[in-house]
Amino acid sequence: MxxxxxxxxxxxxxxxxxxxxxxxxxxxxxxxxxxxxxxxxxxxxxxxxxxxxxxxxxxxxxxxxxxxxxxxxxxxxxxxxxxxxxxxxxxxxxxxxxxxxxxxxxxxxxxxxxxxxxxxxxxxxxxxxxxxxxxIRVSQVRSLEESILATGFPYDLAKNPFHCIDHFTDILKVGIPIRRMGAAAIDLAYTAAGRFEGFFEVELAPWDVAAGKLLVEEAGGKVTSWDNTLFDIHSRATIFASNGHIHNSVSAILNRTV
Structure with missing residues (x-):
């Protein structure tokens, strides 16, 4: 297969x-x-x-x-x-x-x-x-100060920009650098390989995340919704993938703006 x-x-x-x-x-x-x-x-x-x-x-x-x-x-x-x-x-x-x-x-x-x-x-x-x-294994970084996160924005961002802007700026205010590759599959693959400590986004389709979710989990990471609950690839809701070590801390920040 x-x-x-x-x-x-x-x-x-x-x-x-x-x-x-x-x-x-x-x-x-x-x-x-x-x-x-x-x-x-x-x-x-x-x-x-x-x-x-x-x-x-x-x-x-x-x-x-x-x-x-x-x-x-x-x-x-x-x-x-x-x-x-x-x-x-x-x-x-x-x-x-x-x-x-x-x-x-x-x-x-x-x-x-x-x-x-x-x-x-x-x-x-x-x-x-x-x-x-x-x-490959996920990063072993445990502090937010040493972390780098990736994100992306939905295509209809202009219809409701404040939700995305809020969680984006909340992460920046903590001092975490953010990268935007423009491809969720790459963001998840890079998280699995330890290049990023995590990745967060909203409104992704199953084909955006299905392979990447397994990669992160098999590399020792964690994938949930922003509120730290089970992530369903078909939900088109929120996703947060990380190395596991920073998961609870970042999830708490993201969940404030859901």
Whole structure:
């Protein structure tokens, strides 16, 4: 299962790498900055076709095509063919392919591939998390003063900016630096690898977080909602992923603005 996801992610990543910086069609979905390119569609078709050919009874939840295939009790593949579309469209080399396999409601494997840096993050439930074949663990930083967090903003931020601004500034007031990569899958992969101490965001879709959530957990981290309760990848609510050591302290700050 995981090997199929890896092969699909690598093939899609190579397609994206070849298309990066070329002329391609771009359109918007729900807002000016919620973009989709022809490479989102091409990469998604490649992934779904490859998995369908190699794993019978698969069905899919993918960003561009939604639900497809028949649920016959097999694997549900949760696919973001190009996380970081805005970056890709603006020739910013920070984007990823994200593929997760779900069985009976549980994510059992996850793959995130960054085509430009050629970093392949892989996790399998109960077997750990890996970057290019080397096991990774979350950061061991325990103090907020030494931490770096990542975040992102929803595409409809202009409709209700104050909620995002409040929790963003509350974190800054504590003195924690914040980075914004523009791709939640990368934020979660970097948290799993110990590059960030944590990541928080709101209104993310299942394909944004499914593979990354497993990566963080298999690397020894923790993933919850902002209020420290169980996080459901289908909820499109709040998510906070961390190394575990700073979880309660940051969760308390985030929960003040929910």
């Amino acid at each position: 995981t090997l199929v996801a890896i092969e699909a992610a690598l093939a899609a990543g190579e397609l994206l790498r070849q298309g990066f910086g070329t002329n391609f069609s771009i359109s918007s979905k729900e807002g000016r900055h919620n973009l989709v390119t022809e490479y989102d569609h091409k990469a998604e078709k490649l992934i779904l076709d490859f998995i369908s050919q190699n794993v019978p009874n698969s069905h899919f939840l993918a960003e561009e095509s939604g639900f497809s295939g028949k649920d016959k009790g097999g694997i549900c593949w949760i696919v973001d063919p190009l996380d970081g579309t805005v970056n890709f469209a603006h020739q910013i080399p920070t984007f990823a392919v994200s593929i997760a396999a779900q069985r009976q409601g549980k994510i059992i494997s996850g793959v995130i591939f960054l085509p430009i840096t050629h970093e392949l993050f892989v996790a399998e439930i109960g077997k750990g998390a890996f970057l290019n074949g080397q096991e």
